[in-house]
Amino acid sequence: MSSVVESGLCSVRRACRYLSLSRSSWHYRERGGDGKKKLIERIIALSRKYPRYGYRRIRALLMREGWKVGRKLVQQVRRLEGLGVKGKKPRRRRGGTSTALPTKAGSVNEVWSWDFVHTRTENGVPLKLLTLIDEYTRQCLTIRAQRRLRSGDILDALSEVMSERGVPQCIRSDNGSEFIAKEVQSWFKDLGIRTLYIDPGSPWQNGHVESFHNRLRDECLNQEDFLSVLEAQIVIEEWRLLYNRVHPHSKLGFQSPDQFAMNHPRPEPNIQSGPEMVT
Template sequence: MAAYVISTHHTSISRACRVVCLPKSMYYYTKKKDDSETIDKLRELAEKHPTEGQDLYYSRIRREGLKWNYKRVRRVYLLLGMNRRRKVRKRVPARVQEPLVIPEAPLKTWSLDFMGDVLTNKRKFRTLNVIDDHNRQAIAIEVAHSMPATTVTGLLERIIKEHGKPLRFRTDNGPEFISREFREWCANKGIGIQFIQPGRPMQNGYIERFNRTFRENILDAYLFDNITQVQILAEEWMQDYNYSRPHEALGGKTPMEYRALPAACCY
């Protein structure tokens, strides 16, 4: 009422307060609430349970014995903008570190990884690289513009028909490998998955070394107009890599020569 008198009759605050019988101190009074505790609690709940909403947060708060009423929780919830849709970052489950050892025989562990590059027209493409950790044999290099999980499983299905089924895959935590489609496909095939720890590419060191050689010899050495050219050169290079290129880690033998050795001679 005092504010109305001031704005309408252009009078002073003191006179307007006398007219409406309002103490001047009450005119200046601002209601203060300390919501810091409520803010901290809601932020804590949002961190622990990012997919839940206001009602569940309120129920959790009451179960903890905090007697804040619903309106207070609602007001702070809106104040923090928690009613707006927010992106939830997927958390990678804890991974167990395993030593990088040479399997005693082929088809024990295959390492998988992706690489990327661009064509001369600036269109991107990817390669799915697969090697056998036992003798570093290049099992496959598959080239495509995009490789969702369904494409990856289809490619692996064909590769397994040609080379046999391994006991497990060693991979990083890329979206294609942690996807439900890929994990369910591996489970149906009876193939285990050994995920390396995030940010620890050295735990997949065999294929990291392979990727470096492939990039130096093919991806960085040529310009490609289309992915067919990439696929043809990759297959020719794999033939040389597996049958003609000696490896220091294999005692100067090629991957196929090393595979042909009796098991006792490989160590």
């Protein structure tokens, strides 16, 4: 492109329009050396691949790939390319006083959190999503997406996770009917799992899963139009795996949940089957 512009055969504006390239990006490439040009191209590529990531997470991904890059360059390139994350509407402050809960996760499988998220397919079919996370590693252990989720369904989802990871010490949740059902409480008691129920109307007491839900909506549910329940299940599961593998988490030193978990191995799984579930 540079040779064409320099020879006078084409203007910068026309060449950039033909190549679908912004003029600011072209000027960046011209001023820097080959290494800087490649770095700028990578900043742009990652910002477009992960449009809901801010400059800090993009920089973390670049450094993970081995680039030496300062935050100012990442910010400047993203600003000139119009790749900044659009601001969210301010959230209304909740009233009430939160109550401190006694258990904070200090190791893998110490505290899991679960909750529900609701969405719809493009033709209006309601979907209920059960999410389960490990509060220590921030890994999303499962997302079960169905039209309806009953107590038996959520116990089935938990059984699948526990067969791979072992049994947690505690599970934190709100007081939803599915979570306080006798069937669920009895199953937990038999497995020796303690339940931590937050105060009614106090979702901020389950802050880890609330934060995860914000990310799930922002990066997946609000970006997709699901044509069917099956498509939703496939897309959501792909996003879950990507989140665990790639997402630079600020509370984990910008490691991904999977990276953090690899550096903090869990103890040998304590796998128990528990009582048979009612189907």
